[in-house]
Amino acid sequence: MSGAPRSGPYFCGIDAALDVLGGKWKALILWELEAHGTRRFAQLRRGLPGVSEKMLTQHLREMEQDGLVRREVFAEVPPRVEYSLTDHGRSLNAALAPLGEWGTNRISRDGLAVVDHSATATR
Incomplete structure (x- = not known):
């Protein structure tokens, strides 16, 4: 971990959980890493169509700080x-x-559109 986790004050556990999930991409980054295991930056970016390099970098840094993601440099x-x-x-x-x-x-239920991840799953 690169620093101390961010902290409240919090009103409840949901508030504390949402603090580390702020933004659209964090839960999707968690899902991508869970589904595919260890990933390099470019693999993560391909697996998350629409995320900018800046936003992915920012979220990964915050998630590392919060102890959710491990960053290993070779x-x-x-x-x-x-x-x-x-x-x-x-x-x-x-x-x-x-x-x-x-x-x-x-x-x-609502017949909503879903992103097709099959094109990025094999990369």
Whole structure:
């Protein structure tokens, strides 16, 4: 971890959880790392169509600070950096699973469009 986790004050546990999930991309980064394991930056970016390099970098730094993501730098030329979930990040993913099920039911019920990830899954 690169620094102390951000902190409240919080009104409740939901408030504390949402603090580390702020923004559209953090839950999707957690999902991508859970689904595919250790990923390099470019792999994460391809797996999250629409995320900018700046936003992905910012969220990964915050998630590392919050202890959700591990960043490993390899002393190679060119440098290689890999991201993976920590136990804390995996536990947050487990907590989000029921919310994901609710969202899947909503998509089905309301006939909402879904992004096709099959093109990015093999990269």
